[in-house]
Amino acid sequence: MRVLIVFAHPEPRSFNGALKDLAAETLIAAGHEVKVSDLYAAKFGAVVGVDDFLCERADPDFFSVAREQTHALKNGAMADEIIAEQNKVIWAELVIFQFPMWWFGMPAILKGWVDRVFARGFAYSAGRKYDTGMMRGRLAMVSATTGTSAETYAPNGIDGDINDILWPIHNGIFRYTGFDVLPPHVAYMPGKISTEERRAYLNCYRRRLIDIDGTPRLFFHPLGDYGDDERLKPGIVVRSGFQRNV
Amino acid sequence: MRVLIVFAHPEPRSFNGALKDLAAETLIAAGHEVKVSDLYAAKFGAVVGVDDFLCERADPDFFSVAREQTHALKNGAMADEIIAEQNKVIWAELVIFQFPMWWFGMPAILKGWVDRVFARGFAYSAGRKYDTGMMRGRLAMVSATTGTSAETYAPNGIDGDINDILWPIHNGIFRYTGFDVLPPHVAYMPGKISTEERRAYLNCYRRRLIDIDGTPRLFFHPLGDYGDDERLKPGIVVRSGFQRNV
Numbered sequence: 007m008r009v010l011i012v013f014a015h016p017e018p019r020s021f022n023g024a025l026k027d028l029a030a031e032t033l034i035a036a037g038h039e040v041k042v043s044d045l046y047a048a049k050f051g052a053v054v055g056v057d058d059f060l061c062e063r064a065d066p067d068f069f070s071v072a073r074e075q076t077h078a079l080k081n082g083a084m085a086d087e088i089i090a091e092q093n094k095v096i097w098a099e100l101v102i103f104q105f106p107m108w109w110f111g112m113p114a115i116l117k118g119w120v121d122r123v124f125a126r127g128f129a130y131s132a133g134r135k136y137d138t139g140m141m142r143g144r145l146a147m148v149s150a151t152t153g154t155s156a157e158t159y160a161p162n163g164i165d166g167d168i169n170d171i172l173w174p175i176h177n178g179i180f181r182y183t184g185f186d187v188l189p190p191h192v193a194y195m196p197g198k199i200s201t202e203e204r205r206a207y208l209n210c211y212r213r214r215l216i217d218i219d220g221t222p223r224l225f226f227h228p229l230g231d232y233g234d235d236e237r238l239k240p241g242i243v244v245r246s247g248f249q250r251n252v
Numbered sequence: 253m254r255v256l257i258v259f260a261h262p263e264p265r266s267f268n269g270a271l272k273d274l275a276a277e278t279l280i281a282a283g284h285e286v287k288v289s290d291l292y293a294a295k296f297g298a299v300v301g302v303d304d305f306l307c308e309r310a311d312p313d314f315f316s317v318a319r320e321q322t323h324a325l326k327n328g329a330m331a332d333e334i335i336a337e338q339n340k341v342i343w344a345e346l347v348i349f350q351f352p353m354w355w356f357g358m359p360a361i362l363k364g365w366v367d368r369v370f371a372r373g374f375a376y377s378a379g380r381k382y383d384t385g386m387m388r389g390r391l392a393m394v395s396a397t398t399g400t401s402a403e404t405y406a407p408n409g410i411d412g413d414i415n416d417i418l419w420p421i422h423n424g425i426f427r428y429t430g431f432d433v434l435p436p437h438v439a440y441m442p443g444k445i446s447t448e449e450r451r452a453y454l455n456c457y458r459r460r461l462i463d464i465d466g467t468p469r470l471f472f473h474p475l476g477d478y479g480d481d482e483r484l485k486p487g488i489v490v491r492s493g494f495q496r497n498v
């Protein structure tokens with residue numbers, strides 16, 4: 007399997023760095039191919055802007071990100087930095103986001119990678135989302151660390167259920183563009199636990215990576231469960247864990 | 253009231269720009285003071301990194317964002333761009349985030365503003381989070397636009413409940429740092445509706461802004477509802493809409 011690890015931590019010797027290195031070593035040892043996009047090391051630009059587009063704009067007077075992305079992709083005018091990342095995504099059968107949870111989400115440098123690389127016309131377009139998204143047939147996975155305990159991220163924890171907090175990534179980025187999604191690997195507050203506990207997290211992650219085929223994918227309702235209004239049809243019982251029957 | 257609008261859209265003439273302008277005009281006409289942080293116009297840096305810290309690092313050999321933020325704030329060594337934004341936040345009694353929902357969240361430039369400005373030691377610190385967060389006594393609010401319909405963001409919609417999708421901002425950023433939180437104003441797919449419908453959104457938003465005092469705040473469980481494990485105590489019935497009793 008070809009695996010792209012998108013790594014978003016400023017310190018290579020962090021636990022995020024260790025998880026990234028472990029994943030690369032484990033996957034290569036198991037016969038997979040691995041590429042790493044180390045966003046901090048590459049000083050990857052985080053902000054979608056006019057500089058993403060090399061040539062004449064579709065509309066020089068009004069800047070619409072989606073319109074300019076579509077236009078630039080059609081005309082071979084997308085910035086090289088973006089094309090290089092898109093080529094890695096196309097190459098990959100599995101994409102892993104390795105990041106520390108900052109403010110209940112991805113570091114800005116990774117959010118910006120998504121904003122820029124998952125361009126309209128590349129990752130989605132009219133009528134191409136969710137089951138028909140352009141990343142269909144590929145796998146994606148979150149590997150994250152947190153600053154607080156697993157208890158705070160319990161369903162009745164003060165931060166809220168970690169799976170619900172990851173929904174904007176799992177459903178909103180991965181599934182939206184057609185990926186099948188592996189359950190997340192979350193290492194809780196690696197900065198505050200013992201060396202043994204950190205080692206245990208690495209061992210668990212290694213086991214997860216070795217058994218990708220045997221790992222059940224997250225469930226998302228198929229398009230057929232939705233009516234024309236994009237709401238679940240009457241009688242469909244919610245099984246995503248996030249949505250609610252009304 | 254002193255209001256800070258943090259504006260994150262690359263096109264001033266976008267509907268996000270119109271909402272920002274309307275808010276500023278409405279609030280000023282009502283006797284409030286307004287400052288705007290226009291992140292794209294300011295080319296605000298989105299990425300937390302070593303350049304945020306002007307002087308000697310707490311640990312030059314291992315880059316921990318939280319540690320360096322705390323150290324730099326104590327020693328007056330935080331980058332000027334960050335200090336200027338922090339001063340606006342301290343000045344403000346209400347902070348409004350005005351942004352388009354990109355990938356179920358904030359544009360990276362706004363996420364980066366949070367990553368950098370809400371530094372440890374400024375917005376939170378040991379023992380200072382949620383009810384005791386350092387922004388206690390202040391108000392915050394999301395004003396967002398979307399690319400898809402309100403139906404897709406219904407509780408049984410394909411994208412999931414908009415209020416749940418905003419939890420990482422409402423609870424994870426605003427409430428975490430002590431803000432009281434106003435209900436969000438969401439304008440659904442302003443790019444695909446009629447001029448009249450856009451005007452209706454502007455009118456609704458104006459009414460919301462004029463009646464801030466009369467607008468009920470979002471409910472978050474007080475710290476007293478949580479046990480030492482930071483989970484809701486037995487017998488406390490979830491009222492946040494996001495968490496779940498287990």
